[in-house]
Amino acid sequence: MQISEDALKQAYRQMKTIRMFEERLHDEIMTGEIAGFTHLYAGQEAVAVGVCEHLDYNDTIASTHRGHGHCIAKGCDVRGMMLEIYGRADGICKGKGGSMHIADIEKGMLGANGIVGGGPPIVVGAALAAKLYGDGRLAVAFSGDGACNQGTTFEAMNLAVVTNAPAIFAFENNHYSEHTGVAYAVGSEDIASRAESFGMKAWRVDGCDFFKVYETMGEVVDHVRAGKGPAAVEFDTERFFGHFEGDPQNYRGEGEIARLRKERDCITIFREHAAKNKLVSKKDLDAIDKEVSDLIDKSVEESRAAAPPTAEDVLTDVYIDYI
Amino acid sequence: MPVEVVMPALSPTMEQGKIANWTVKEGDKVEAGDVLAEIETDKALVELEAAADGEVGKLVIAAGTSDIPVNTPIAYLLRDGEALSDIEATQAQTLSQATEETETSETTGATPTQPTNPTPIAVTIAEDPELPADAEMKEQTVREALRDAMAEEMRRDEKVFVIGEEVAEYEGAYKVTQGLLEEFGAKRVIDTPIVEHGIAGLGVGAAFAGLRPVVEFMTFNFAMQAIDQIINSAAKTHYMSGGLVTCPIVFRGPNGAARRVAAQHSQDFSAWYAHIPGLKVVAPYTAADAKGLLKAAIRDPNPVLVLENELLYAVKADVPVSDDYVLPIGRAKILKAGADVTLVSHSRSLDACLEAAASLSSEGVDCEVIDLRSLRPLDTATVIASVKKTNRLVTVEEGWPVAGIGAEITAAVQNEAFDYLDAPIARVTGLDVPLPYADNLEKMALPSTEKVIQAVNAVCYRQG
Numbered sequence: 001m002q003i004s005e006d007a008l009k010q011a012y013r014q015m016k017t018i019r020m021f022e023e024r025l026h027d028e029i030m031t032g033e034i035a036g037f038t039h040l041y042a043g044q045e046a047v048a049v050g051v052c053e054h055l056d057y058n059d060t061i062a063s064t065h066r067g068h069g070h071c072i073a074k075g076c077d078v079r080g081m082m083l084e085i086y087g088r089a090d091g092i093c094k095g096k097g098g099s100m101h102i103a104d105i106e107k108g109m110l111g112a113n114g115i116v117g118g119g120p121p122i123v124v125g126a127a128l129a130a131k132l133y134g135d136g137r138l139a140v141a142f143s144g145d146g147a148c149n150q151g152t153t154f155e156a157m158n159l160a161v162v163t164n165a166p167a168i169f170a171f172e173n174n175h176y177s178e179h180t181g182v183a184y185a186v187g188s189e190d191i192a193s194r195a196e197s198f199g200m201k202a203w204r205v206d207g208c209d210f211f212k213v214y215e216t217m218g219e220v221v222d223h224v225r226a227g228k229g230p231a232a233v234e235f236d237t238e239r240f241f242g243h244f245e246g247d248p249q250n251y252r253g254e255g256e257i258a259r260l261r262k263e264r265d266c267i268t269i270f271r272e273h274a275a276k277n278k279l280v281s282k283k284d285l286d287a288i289d290k291e292v293s294d295l296i297d298k299s300v301e302e303s304r305a306a307a308p309p310t311a312e313d314v315l316t317d318v319y320i321d322y323i
Numbered sequence: 324m325p326v327e328v329v330m331p332a333l334s335p336t337m338e339q340g341k342i343a344n345w346t347v348k349e350g351d352k353v354e355a356g357d358v359l360a361e362i363e364t365d366k367a368l369v370e371l372e373a374a375a376d377g378e379v380g381k382l383v384i385a386a387g388t389s390d391i392p393v394n395t396p397i398a399y400l401l402r403d404g405e406a407l408s409d410i411e412a413t414q415a416q417t418l419s420q421a422t423e424e425t426e427t428s429e430t431t432g433a434t435p436t437q438p439t440n441p442t443p444i445a446v447t448i449a450e451d452p453e454l455p456a457d458a459e460m461k462e463q464t465v466r467e468a469l470r471d472a473m474a475e476e477m478r479r480d481e482k483v484f485v486i487g488e489e490v491a492e493y494e495g496a497y498k499v500t501q502g503l504l505e506e507f508g509a510k511r512v513i514d515t516p517i518v519e520h521g522i523a524g525l526g527v528g529a530a531f532a533g534l535r536p537v538v539e540f541m542t543f544n545f546a547m548q549a550i551d552q553i554i555n556s557a558a559k560t561h562y563m564s565g566g567l568v569t570c571p572i573v574f575r576g577p578n579g580a581a582r583r584v585a586a587q588h589s590q591d592f593s594a595w596y597a598h599i600p601g602l603k604v605v606a607p608y609t610a611a612d613a614k615g616l617l618k619a620a621i622r623d624p625n626p627v628l629v630l631e632n633e634l635l636y637a638v639k640a641d642v643p644v645s646d647d648y649v650l651p652i653g654r655a656k657i658l659k660a661g662a663d664v665t666l667v668s669h670s671r672s673l674d675a676c677l678e679a680a681a682s683l684s685s686e687g688v689d690c691e692v693i694d695l696r697s698l699r700p701l702d703t704a705t706v707i708a709s710v711k712k713t714n715r716l717v718t719v720e721e722g723w724p725v726a727g728i729g730a731e732i733t734a735a736v737q738n739e740a741f742d743y744l745d746a747p748i749a750r751v752t753g754l755d756v757p758l759p760y761a762d763n764l765e766k767m768a769l770p771s772t773e774k775v776i777q778a779v780n781a782v783c784y785r786q787g
Contacts, residue, residue: 035762036583087583087761098585098760114587115545116517149516152548177517179493185516251493308763318756 003214008280011053011210012270013288015045017078018069019267020296022241025068025085028300029245034085038099041069043208043240046266047172048073050213051140054221058133060108060126061140062119065100067112070142075107082299088306095309096317116177117150119143120169124160127167127230136225138166146177148191157198160230168224169195169232172207174239179251195232207235208266211273238264325410326375328359328398330391333369334741340364341389342397351379359398360386366742377402381410440738444600446700448653460641468610468642469499469575469631472617473537475646477507480535483621484511486522487539487576496541497577497636523549523574527556530572535621540576543592543630550595557626558601573620575629578606579671579721580769582634586757589765591722593669596628597698597731603652604698606630606670610640612696615650622649630698632671653700657709661691664779665709667732668719669695672770675751676719679775688783698728703735710736714745715782719770724752749778 003011022042028034041048044066052061052073063070071081077092084091085099092102103111110126113119123141130137147153148171160167171191175182188194192202201223205216213235220231238260242249249257274280330340343361347353353373360371377400384397391397399410463471477483484507489496491504491514504512515522519540526536540546546553557570580589596604603625607613613631620627642648658673659680666676673694680690691709695702710716716736718729729750736748754768780787 036581036585036760037588084760087763089761091761095761095764096585096759098583100587101585101760114585115548117548146517149518150548151518151520178496179489180514180516184514309759309761311767314754314759314764314767315756 005280007053008274009284009288011049011214012274012280012285013292014049014053014073015210015267015270016288016292017295018042018045018048018072020292021068021072021078021082024296024300026241026245033304036098037065038085038245039066039243040241040245041066043238043260043264043266044172044174044235045069045073046210046213046270047170047207047235047237048142050207050210051142051168051170051217053214054217055108055140056137057108058135058137059139060110060123060130060137061142062110062123062126063112063142064119064144064147065112065114065116066144067100067102067142071102071104071109071112074109076102076104076109078295079299079302082296082303083306086303086306087308088303089309089313090306094313094317096313117143117147117152120147120153120156121159123169124156124163124165124167127160127165128163130166131164136166138168138221138224140168140170142170142172144177145171145173145175145182145186145191148173148194149177149185154194154198157195157200157230157232161199164227164229166224166227167230168220169200169230171195171232171234172237173234174237176239176243176251178243179247179249181251190234192232192234195234200230200232201228202232202234204234205236207237208264208269209273210266210270237266325380325405325413326377326400326402327396327413328371328374328400330393330395330397331362331369331371332393333362333364333367336742337364337393339390339392342384342386342391343368344386345382347379349379349382353377353379353400364742366745373400375400375402380405380407440734443700446653448700448702449651451650451654451656452648454643459644461644462639463610463614463642464637464639465607465610465613465631466497466499466501466636468614469617470501470503471642472614472621473500474503474506476618476621477503477511479646480621481511482533483535483537484513484529485537485539486513486515486526488515488517488519488522488541490514490539495539497633499631499636500539519545519548520552523552524556526572526574527552527560527570530557530570530626531560531568535571535573537573537575537621540574542581542588542633543576543578544588544590546574546576546592553596553602553626553628554599558599561625562601569624570626571624572626573617573629574626575617575620576631577633577636578630579632580753580758580765583760583762583765585760589758591720591753593630593698593720594722594727594731596630597701597728598726599699601626602699603627604630605652605696606632606698607696608635608658608670608673608694610638611642611648612650612656612694614642615648616652616696618649619652623652627652630670635671650696653697653702655702655705656694656696657691657705658694659690659692661689661713663689663713664715664717664783665691665693665706665713666717666719666775666779667693667695667706667709667729669698669728670721672719672721672751675770675772675775678772679779682772682776683779688779688785690779695728701728701731701735703732703739706732707736707740710740711743714743716744716748717751717775717778717782718748719751719775719778721753721770723755724750725755727752746782746784749782751775751778
């Protein structure tokens, strides 16, 4: 599949933004400035970006509790996201939602979701709307190997087939549903075969290789936009941090994370592939690194100094109006 | 016919009153709404108004007279064209009616009409077990007390098993099930995928089939996925089957706000589950109650919800060392006795109540603090007895105000202790919004010591 140099640079920028955003949060959470549950997406960037680079502004996605990567990949404002996670008035959701609830309908981001399996049925609804608009738009449900066991996900897959909705079920198999290995929690051979058994076409792809993800998603998106029904993709990917920040991760193998960071890092794999095939120069990629690093630094600096919401804000937004 | 003015019933339980003074004299012209007299009850001085226009024909009972039974004629108003002689006819008629009513009452055994207020199904509830003075105690966290309760009951009854997400290998997302897998094995401590509706239904089925499941929800926020099985299957089946099917199951896990985890992960389900006939609901505050109530829940033949609190898990207190420390479900506990005002709460909101009570005590306000412990059955008797002593009530809960636990208590108290209240009841609740994420907004949205103090000041009519 052809992809322009500019598009590649943009994809790399997005992946790198997610990575630096998450690694910076990991550090900042240690300082105690950010409380609550934060679930980091680092390690899975090639999936969010490889999917979202195929989407238009009017395509929609729904995310999970591990949602920062999907938000950034779909175009949510990074600065606004950082402010949100710091609980500031100028946060993307005015400091009311926080890490697990970032949403921005103008970007087609229907919302991260604190409930495992909450997203897929919502996406079928958005896909049904897309079908009625009739302009080829579609909706994507990001779910993990944990959510693939929820009844809500099963219902959503069946509904999507029954209504022939242009929905894509993007299953990111990072091998852990919270702290439990996928070998224990998922009874079937894989997740894609479950989707197939509901009557939709499914793909399996290495989620740590942006180029493979991007190419596969090209086929998937073409299939769905052509009105051939919903589709599913199972991505084999890796989670570099714990289920949440603070998770001791004693269920993971000795040296497992170090090995994954060495062998399965989608950023490294991207750079190696780009260099080998002379797609983007190292100099350009390094420049992007610097640009992203500055953006994250600035966002954190600004977030630390920003004002919290005011007492009036606590009562607004329960309803659209109060007439 | 002249208009009869009777001693009014100023409350459902008022039986007699006193005419403090007449504000009119015989011969005065009055209009409807004019004050005729001041009536004194044991709680208040109330103005008695004319129900119709007319002339004060006769004041039957003198000012200063006490113990006048409710509905006794105390005056007559004459309307246009009526004379004093008409009053005698009216008096005679009233007397004959009263006689008839007395006779009817004697023959049928009927009692005077009382307001018909709905009440929960009546159940008999035991007293707390008496602990011997030399009972062995051990300082434990709430977390350890809950774990011991499960372990002891699993040793006692092999039908008891624990199931849930991360309960076995990971020893609980909040480490409540530590050591259980090691002692009881994977047959009785079962990890599940993330499938709340499935686990709840599985638990119900196992209970129908004779086992005693303890279903852990990682938090009760996720039990919303399972609430159909909890209500439609666990709570209702015994009734729907005419008593043929029983469901001895425990659903437990942390409930309510933790810290900075936003609206979907911070919700108090107390009122939700307390609403459901067929369920029992407990919300322990102390480590000892956590142990005694969870053991009671496991032994109970009905479905019981144990609403724990993440922020209380690490709090330590003395816990009786006994395999049979089982508390009654449905009995509140007075955490601090006091004379001036009653504070009623449960679970973590009691922190705010106890702190407020300590602070107010230094200002001379003596608060009684009641821990409900159980939300269904709800021990309104203990609350009402306290209100009869203090005459003032503040309810405190983390849940939303509409149709909350405080609303239920308020209904019970106005029904049974209306005359004892010296001030309207005050409720401190979570704000009527989904819980916000930002630190300062989150604090604003939850009950606090300051809010409790303000409420106490309000019901005591004092300046804060």
